[in-house]
Amino acid sequence: MHHFIRAVKLVKCEKCGKPVKPHSVCSYCGFFRGREIINVLAKLEKKEKKKREKEIAEQKKVEENKESEKKESK
Numbered sequence: 001m002h003h004f005i006r007a008v009k010l011v012k013c014e015k016c017g018k019p020v021k022p023h024s025v026c027s028y029c030g031f032f033r034g035r036e037i038i039n040v041l042a043k044l045e046k047k048e049k050k051k052r053e054k055e056i057a058e059q060k061k062v063e064e065n066k067e068s069e070k071k072e073s074k
């Protein structure tokens with residue numbers, strides 16, 4: 001038997017796609033259920049903020065592409 005299965009089941013953040021605990025605010029982007037709960041970016045240094053904004057934007061693009069693929073296949 002492997003023990004890693006008992007780890008907390010994570011869900012994907014709707015905003016940035018990072019694994020987050022269910023029913024918790026995402027510590028990466030500060031969003032929960034489509035609303036910004038914590039302004040995580042404001043606490044970061046400019047350089048880190050840029051990087052994170054870019055990552056979140058890229059993730060959004062990926063999700064959008066997935067959606068359009070689904071539509072096309074129908």
Ligand SMILES: [Zn+2]
Pocket residue numbers: 013014015016017018026027028029030031
């Ligand atoms: Zn997030």
